[in-house]
Amino acid sequence: MPARQQLTATDREEISRGIAEQVQGKTIAARIGRCPSVVSRDIRRHGGRLLYRATLAGTTAAGSRRRLKTRKLDANPVLAERVKSKLRTGC
Numbered sequence: 001m002p003a004r005q006q007l008t009a010t011d012r013e014e015i016s017r018g019i020a021e022q023v024q025g026k027t028i029a030a031r032i033g034r035c036p037s038v039v040s041r042d043i044r045r046h047g048g049r050l051l052y053r054a055t056l057a058g059t060t061a062a063g064s065r066r067r068l069k070t071r072k073l074d075a076n077p078v079l080a081e082r083v084k085s086k087l088r089t090g091c
Contacts, residue, residue: 007058011032012054012058014028014032015042016052019043019049
């Protein structure tokens with residue numbers, strides 16, 4: 001089983017099919033080669049068995065991964081220039 005790898009669109013489609021077939025989460029997990037906890041967590045996060053949609057789950061998950069905080073070097077040009085200078089000189 002892949003360690004800490006994101007669910008793919010194909011994985012989510014298989015989860016959606018499994019839900020439609022009223023298959024247990026453990027069985028769905030075995031089909032896609034994931035831990036049952038990963039499958040149940042994804043189902044729970046994206047509307048439960050009644051509302052789960054593969055495309056919507058993928059879109060929502062992608063939005064959650066976005067970085068909301070401004071990077072320190074983007075917010076502070078003086079610091080960014082100092083880091084660049086140090087990198088150029090090898091210090």
